[in-house]
Amino acid sequence: MITKQSLKRRAHFLGTKIRSLRKRNNLTLEDLSVRCVQIDPEAGPSVSYLSMIENGKRVPSERLIQIFAEIFQKDVRWFFDESLDDTAIDTAPAAPMSGMPLEPGFLFSESLLQIAIPELLSQTGTTGRQFAHLLIRAHQESSQNRFPDIERAAESVGNKQFPISVEQVFDIAQRIGLEIQWFDKAPFMDLGDDLPLKALVRSFYDAPNRVYLNRALEKTPARLKFDLANHIAHKVLHDGDGARAPQVSGGKTSVRRIDAGSRSMDAKDILYAWRDFECSYFAAALLAPKTPFRQFLARNAYAIDSGDKVDLTTTLVMRRMPSVSPYPHWHYFDAYPPGNLRAVYRGNGIPLPWGNMTMISDPCQHWAVFRMLNTRSNKPSSQISVLRVGDDKRLYCCQSIRSRDAAGNRHVLCTGVDLAPALQSQGFEAQETINMIESSCNANGGSGPIPAEARRQLDSIGRILNIGWIIDGAEKDATIICPRSSSCPRDKHCLGKQPRATKPQIDQIRESVLAG
Numbered sequence: 001m002i003t004k005q006s007l008k009r010r011a012h013f014l015g016t017k018i019r020s021l022r023k024r025n026n027l028t029l030e031d032l033s034v035r036c037v038q039i040d041p042e043a044g045p046s047v048s049y050l051s052m053i054e055n056g057k058r059v060p061s062e063r064l065i066q067i068f069a070e071i072f073q074k075d076v077r078w079f080f081d082e083s084l085d086d087t088a089i090d091t092a093p094a095a096p097m098s099g100m101p102l103e104p105g106f107l108f109s110e111s112l113l114q115i116a117i118p119e120l121l122s123q124t125g126t127t128g129r130q131f132a133h134l135l136i137r138a139h140q141e142s143s144q145n146r147f148p149d150i151e152r153a154a155e156s157v158g159n160k161q162f163p164i165s166v167e168q169v170f171d172i173a174q175r176i177g178l179e180i181q182w183f184d185k186a187p188f189m190d191l192g193d194d195l196p197l198k199a200l201v202r203s204f205y206d207a208p209n210r211v212y213l214n215r216a217l218e219k220t221p222a223r224l225k226f227d228l229a230n231h232i233a234h235k236v237l238h239d240g241d242g243a244r245a246p247q248v249s250g251g252k253t254s255v256r257r258i259d260a261g262s263r264s265m266d267a268k269d270i271l272y273a274w275r276d277f278e279c280s281y282f283a284a285a286l287l288a289p290k291t292p293f294r295q296f297l298a299r300n301a302y303a304i305d306s307g308d309k310v311d312l313t314t315t316l317v318m319r320r321m322p323s324v325s326p327y328p329h330w331h332y333f334d335a336y337p338p339g340n341l342r343a344v345y346r347g348n349g350i351p352l353p354w355g356n357m358t359m360i361s362d363p364c365q366h367w368a369v370f371r372m373l374n375t376r377s378n379k380p381s382s383q384i385s386v387l388r389v390g391d392d393k394r395l396y397c398c399q400s401i402r403s404r405d406a407a408g409n410r411h412v413l414c415t416g417v418d419l420a421p422a423l424q425s426q427g428f429e430a431q432e433t434i435n436m437i438e439s440s441c442n443a444n445g446g447s448g449p450i451p452a453e454a455r456r457q458l459d460s461i462g463r464i465l466n467i468g469w470i471i472d473g474a475e476k477d478a479t480i481i482c483p484r485s486s487s488c489p490r491d492k493h494c495l496g497k498q499p500r501a502t503k504p505q506i507d508q509i510r511e512s513v514l515a516g
Contacts, residue, residue: 012056014065017079019054021072024425025464026326029054034295035466036067043067073426073460128269135270136277137344144347145322145330147281150237154285157236162292163310166221169228169287176235179210180228186216187407190251197336199251200407203227205234207242216406222313223406226283233282238275245272250407284320287312294324301468304380304399304415314403315343318415322347327465329418331396335369336411348418350396351389351483362485366446366494369414372400382473384419384450384458385481386438388489395419395434397458399469419470422461433457437478442491447479 022032029047037044043063045053052058060068069076102108121131157172158164173180190199202223203213211231217224227247234244288296297317300306302325307317315334322330322345331350334343339354346352353370354363363370368383375381380401387394398416405411420430433454440448450458455474462470480490488494503511 011053011059014060014079015054015056018050018060018068021068021074022054025072026328028291030291030295031298031326032071034298035071036064038299039067039070071464071466073464128266129273132270132273136274137346140277141346141349144328145319145345147323150278150281151285151290151323153236154233154282155289157232158286158289160289160292162287162289162296163312164225164287166225166311169225169232172286173211173228173232176232177209178231178235178240181210181212182215183212184215187250197250197409198407200249200405202247202249202406203231204246205231205240205242205244208240209235220406222307222311222316225287225311226313226316229283229286230279232286233279234275237278237282243268243271244275244279249405250409280319281323284316284323288316288320288324290324293320294326297321297324298466301466303468304401304413314401314413318413319343319345321415327417327422327467329421330415331398331418332413332415333369334411334413335373336409337373339363339370339373342411348421350387350394350416350418353481353483364482364485364488364494366479366481368398368400368416369412372402372412372414373410375402378402380469382469382476384437384470384473384476384478386434386441386478388438388480388482393431393434393438395423395430395437397467397470397473399473417465417467417470419458419461422465423457426457426461426464428457438480441478441480444477445492446490446494447477450474450478 022029027035029050033045033047033050036050040063043061044067045060045064049058053060065076065079068074068079106112117131120126121128157176161168170180185201187198187200189196200216201214202217203211205211211228213224213227217227230247234240238244296310297306300309302321304318305314307314318332318334322328322332329348331346331348332343333341335341335354341352341354344352353367365371366385368381368385371383372381378401380399382397382399385396385398387396395418396416397419398414400412400414402410402412420434423430423433436451436454440451442448458474459471462468462474482489485494
């Protein structure tokens, strides 16, 4: 016989367990409600009902407990025992990069760096804009790509409308006093690169309140919305002072080239690069406000091309994922042939497989982003990868897709997650799982099927995180990747022969003297 007291006790433990599961996976009540409705629209609870369940004021139905079990990959019986022994999970990401100690400190004083940095850039041929992008990326990564002040500014203008139409974006522009002018300019071939690319001037801002848009944008509402939102950002954030670079796709026209005798760095380079980032982030937050977009991604299992449904560019969707996802361990790349990385975010410290300032001659070609550059498919592709850097082993899953920019150039967009923190958070031994997958890859020449136990774990992680391409990737062969092919960690070296590691001759002389 179930007494009133036993029912109350049962409700208390159920509510505590559900709240613990929700919080340890960084889900809000709204997130959990969306996930439940996604599985069963009839049985999915409202936010208020979920709150009452967590507070012990309601007992969930048997069907609802089954839904919770599916979301969090638990046995139904787990919800009915009265143990609360699950350890709390630290979901905060590790520091993205291991910094260099600045010693001796006096050499890194502000006055000396102001002298040394421009000379360094000049001697290496690095533009001020490239250097600014590196600084901005470090700022992004240290902030986990989350900038709440910019989010709030965008939400105050857009009122969290989602999805938002082209007409609604034009209405916002008109409301804040922007005037729109159109111009016609076709893409042109930018011959300044080793590999020439087409370039298209999409739009630009003319102070104090005029925006010029290329009519070519009318063919793609997603791009038109983004460019206009980008200029709305400049008006809102900087009062439309006009200190901005034109918005350009392809080529290298947005990067100032160094002429003979000119300075390699100008204060404008840093200012314009930062404003480009700031306005781009604002535009993404305006078109894809955090809460509704997070729920939209949940309904679409974080598919990289899900923006097609609401007229959002794949680039925006990819860059927005780390800012709104409950899971913090993301990265993304936007790669142009032969491998230039136009956009990079490494929230989990993933090494760069290619250098933009000086071309790396031996990138590992097994990275998904490079493999996609050499395919003809335009469909998203998932890949599970074991990344080896010395003795450090990591496990990643990514989804990549080939696309064309506004100028018509082919490039590859790739977004991914670090799987080790997710495995650890669910009680799996991440390093054992990685070793298991690596062994299978080595037994098959560098790429091989994921063993059944590891596949079961990854399938469970994919369902908990609600990222469909983790589940898809686990069904395919995994592959071993590394930062440089010359240091390939595969048992069977991908270049055919393992290069012999040799010490610098000075070190050899020193060691021979000490030994003698």
